[in-house]
Amino acid sequence: MNRTLARSNPAEATPFSAFGRVFDDFLGRNWLRFDEADRLIAPSLDIVEDAHAYVVTAELPGLKKEDVQIQLEDGVLSISGEKKQETEVKEKTFHRMERRYGSFYRAVTLPAGVDVEKVDARFEDGVLKIRVPKREEIKPKAIKIQ
Secondary structure: OOOOOOOOOHHHOOOOHHHHHHHHHHOOHHHOOEOOOOOEOOOOEEEEEOOOEEEEEEEOOOOOHHHEEEEEEOOEEEEEEEEOOOOOOOOOOOOOOOOOOEEEEEEEEOOOOEOHHHOEEEEEOOEEEEEEEEOHHHOOOOOOOO
8 A cells, every 4th residue: 555645834734734644544545645735636525325326426626537536346335437638738837726536445345145136327517426226125124113
């Protein structure tokens, strides 16, 4: 596993900065890649569970569905791809470049009991939604009182 040390700017440090890094390491986020400006290149994720499925939603602005790969293997759902920089324009002077480009990768370990044969993915307006249904035997069942 490659890790990149992040540069620190003391002017931006707060008393909670170190705590935040420890918290992120505890949650397993320390494997995410950083670019040259030490900004995270990884999509934001929401993971929601209901009685029937897990739904993973990822924000991927500026990408097309052809730019994104999804894989589910050994209970690990991975989302990867690359956001490519638009063609270089040499006649212009850029005063600020805040948008990030490059490869990204996110992985989420799903609980046991998912139905991998019925996974559904949709991509619309830069938002990827992956629905991973639960198998019937793990869904909650209502029991009628006699």
